Amino acid sequence: MRGKLIVFEGIEGSxxxxxxxxLRQWLDSKFTKDGLSSDPTGVIVTRQPGGTSIGQQIxxxxxxxxxxxxSLTSTSELLLYAADRAxxxxxxxxxxxxxxxxxxxxxxxxxxVAYQGYGRKLDLGLIKTLNxxxxxxxxxxxxxxxxxxxxxxxxxxxxxxxxxxIEQAGIEFHRRVHGGFAAQAQQDRFITVDGSLTQxxxxxxxxxxxxxxxxxxxxx
Numbered sequence: 001m002r003g004k005l006i007v008f009e010g011i012e013g014s015x016x017x018x019x020x021x022x023l024r025q026w027l028d029s030k031f032t033k034d035g036l037s038s039d040p041t042g043v044i045v046t047r048q049p050g051g052t053s054i055g056q057q058i059x060x061x062x063x064x065x066x067x068x069x070x071s072l073t074s075t076s077e078l079l080l081y082a083a084d085r086a087x088x089x090x091x092x093x094x095x096x097x098x099x100x101x102x103x104x105x106x107x108x109x110x111x112x113v114a115y116q117g118y119g120r121k122l123d124l125g126l127i128k129t130l131n132x133x134x135x136x137x138x139x140x141x142x143x144x145x146x147x148x149x150x151x152x153x154x155x156x157x158x159x160x161x162x163x164x165x166i167e168q169a170g171i172e173f174h175r176r177v178h179g180g181f182a183a184q185a186q187q188d189r190f191i192t193v194d195g196s197l198t199q200x201x202x203x204x205x206x207x208x209x210x211x212x213x214x215x216x217x218x219x220x
Contacts, residue, residue, distance in 0.1 A: 048084060062081065119180065
């Protein structure tokens, strides 16, 4: 049985990490109850960038605030994300899917389109080509976009303490990123979730969506 890839996307502060953990717990309980898998490791949680040991080093370079006068260029940023994705797909995603795992991934190709394409204003054709190379053509079975107002998301991040390099970008950058996600929202298997609600309400939305897909995938 081939596994399934569920991706969480959204701007800074949209609640992806929290909602992935909610869904992981719900899936573990549901799979055990319905007999799909009695092993909690049937669900894997990972992220891009940083889902591998090498990816963690790339993530540190990408997210640490600029030092002195030297900072990453937009193109070098794009290529580092592509390198992380290529390694992550080969080492984590493909092996997990081939062995039937259900994978929850924090960010995937839509983030590169939104952040580097719309946010950094890099060529969308180039990004599409790089994503195809890095993923070996692997697409998500379901992408959940946690839609949230940019100002609200940035306020949430400010309340958490020191911002990373991406979070420190100006509000206009983050508005372009939001527009990048919105531009992709009509794609097949790209579902919009209202991220402005309480954590519990957002989790309920996600569980309802995923339940529908589980019925299609596993006849649950």
